[in-house]
Amino acid sequence: MEVPGIPGRKGASGPKGVKGNRGKMGLKGHKGKQGDPGIEGSIGQPGLKGENGFKGEKGEVGLIGAKGVAGAPGKNGTDGQKGKIGRIGAPGCKGDPGDKGPEGHAGEAGDPGPPGESKRAHAKVSVVVVTDGRFDPADDDSLLRYLCNYPGVEVNAIGVGDMFDKKHDSETLVSVACNNKNRITEMKQYADLVAESFIERLETVLCPDPVIKCPDLPCKSELDVAPCVGRPVDLVFLLDGSERLGTENFNHFRSFVQQVASTLVMAKTRNDQNWARLALVEFGKENENEVAFPLTHDSNVISTGLSRLTYLDSSSSTGPAILHAIDNIMGKGNTRKTRRGAEVSFVFVTDGITNTSSLDKAVSAMRREQITSTVIATGNDVDQQVLTKLALESQEAIFKAPKFSDLLESSLFGRFIRWIC
Structure with a gap:
């Protein structure tokens, strides 16, 4: 019976074997962690110019700026406009004595009179x-x-x-x-x-109790002249229909013009060489002019034009409106619509806050046409420089009131009527 012997020592390593065949592809590994940010690149080229955006809404009116330093005295202004024709004066007192007549016979001596006193003894x-x-x-x-x-x-x-x-x-x-x-x-x-x-x-x-005395002549009371009697007056209203006016003031203005037409003595016919005629233009932005009625004496035309007139609620450009009124309401040459020898008067209803790009040109045109001017302004937020320019440098031609409804009050309305006529 054979018995296994003791294992011999480990032999030396054999030579490296031949490269084996390529194994099968392994399964897809899990997603690795996010890498660190790379180095910042250079600034790229500017992009193409974009299209214009939509126009923004109109901003609120800014606060009134601080008062500037007083400027140097200005040059003397131009001559003011011709004043209004005054009322007819009261009858004059008794004239100088005539030639001395023949001397009469002496009469009997009279009784002594009382002591006299100075005419100014009780003068105030x-x-x-x-x-x-x-x-x-x-x-x-x-x-x-x-x-x-x-x-x-x-x-x-x-x-x-x-x-x-x-x-x-x-x-x-x-x-x-x-x-x-x-x-x-x-x-x-x-x-x-x-x-x-x-x-x-x-x-x-x-002089609370004036007394008129004339020697040996009972004086008559002062004659009162009816508005616009005995002379032709063509009155053109120019209403600033900007958004600053407001619907309430617009309605007050229509009532104001209607009351003016009812108060003035209107011309009897189209070509009547006496009394008044009226016209009304509402203006907004440049070339936005609404003629309510041209120069007319007809109260029905005035009433109809006022009732049909709508509030523009626009911006304001006064210069073009003046030139439009001169060319279309007054007319020129063969198309002249004002009467021969008539006083042409423009009545501006505005706060003076307007586009002034062509205002100087328009005011010069008014002077050339010998147009008189009156300005009506309400409220405290006004451009006094523009108002003065429209009034042809005459402060007396500017009528101011706290609110538009005040213009219908008897005292202020009466002053306006006396001024324009």
């Missing part, structure tokens, strides 16, 4: 002091009341702000007016001194 003395109320502090302030020490002297004080719009000193005015606040009048500018309303009030204060 009124003093009007116009001042801003400021004075040198070194002066004696007790002199402010100097005139108050004279019996029969009535002192009235008018306080006016200075050229820098600084308000007058009210305390000084009280002293000047002898502590009577009813005799103090306050104003913002010196131009207000020539306003018709102020002059009428001053006449009432200085």
Whole structure:
């Protein structure tokens, strides 16, 4: 029986075998982690210019800017427009005595008469002091009341702000007016001194009970002239129909024009050489002009035109509207629509906030055509420079009111009627 022997030692490694056949493709591995960001590349070339976007909505009206530094005094302005024809005066007093007649026989001596007195013995003395109320502090302030020490002297004080719009000193005015606040009048500018309303009030204060006396002749009361009687007046209203006007003011304006037409003495026929005719143009942006009615004397045409007129609610461009009215409402040459010798008057209803690109050209055209001008402005947010330009530099031709409905009140409306006629 054979028994296995003890294993021999491990032999040396054999040579490397031949490369085996390619194995089968393994399964797809799992997604690896995200790599770190690469190095930042260079800035690329600018892209093509895009198309224009849609026009944005109109922004809100900005706040009023701060007052600028006072400018240097300007040059003398051009001559103002011709004033209105005044009322016919009262009949004159008795004329000078005629030639002396033959001397008559002497009569019997009469009884002695009572002692005479001066014609001015009971005259009332009124003093009007116009001042801003400021004075040198070194002066004696007790002199402010100097005139108050004279019996029969009535002192009235008018306080006016200075050229820098600084308000007058009210305390000084009280002293000047002898502590009577009813005799103090306050104003913002010196131009207000020539306003018709102020002059009428001053006449009432200085002469509350006027008496007209003529020697040996009973005087008659002053004659009153009806508006636009005895002369032709062609009145053209130009309404600023911008969005700043508003529907309520637009309706008030239509009532205002209707009341003007009812108050004035209108021409009897188309070619009547006396009395008034009216026209109305509502304007918005450039070349947007709506003629409510051309120059007419017919109240039915005026009423129909006002009822059909719609509110433009647009932007404002006054210059082109003026040129349109001159060319189309007034006409030129053979197509002239105003009457021969008529006073042509433009009445602007605007706050003056408008496109002024062609305004100077239009105002020059008004001067060439000898057009008189009146401006109606309401509210506090106005462009005074434009209003003055439209009024042909005449502050008296600018009518202002806090709101449009005030124009229908009797006092302001009456002033307007007297001004235009």
